[in-house]
Amino acid sequence: AQSVTQLDSQVPVFEEAPVELRCNYSSSVSVYLFWYVQYPNQGLQLLLKYLSGSTLVKGINGFEAEFNKSQTSFHLRKPSVHISDTAEYFCAVSELGTNFGNEKLTFGTGTRLTIIP
């Protein structure tokens, strides 16, 4: 069964500094990988996704993530953060099974990113 680990529950970062939010997954088969963002009092929205192809994936708001199969990681990065990036970020994995199209998404426990002015 698949699982996702986000080791950092909270990450404080100064404004305009770079940030990396870590995500590691466990699966015995190929996977799809996602990062979602949840702004205060809102639902989740997709930041970026890896389905296949290039391992460096670019998303909205200047975020990017790199899929590393050997390290089973999908870390999220941004070179310069803004106050508006304050939110909770969730990594999610979906296993590719034999019943294609019916995969379930498993979420990590989330990382709360706080931007310090």
Place this chain on the structure above:
Amino acid sequence: DADVTQTPRNRITKTGKRIMLECSQTKGHDRMYWYRQDPGLGLRLIYYSFDVKDINKGEISDGYSVSRQAQAKFSLSLESAIPNQTALYFCATRQGSGELFFGEGSRLTVL
């Protein structure tokens, strides 16, 4: 209007009461999901449905039931609410293996 609409957005109820949370979507997606969010636990899957006739239990289905009344509607029921069901509940939709689209959440408090 939102693509995925949840009602009610907030609800306070008492232990033992029956509660229904409703979800409707205008995206035409076949797959619908109910998740529960608790601080420090992330999102956990309660039930999911791949079409009107296909409903499946998620990892924490005990104490919950669902109904897929139509392709666009998926309701979550708590037959007899208890305090540890206090949480933020999200409905989501998905087409195939693509991304999930979430509603804005329903905050339930059970006293």
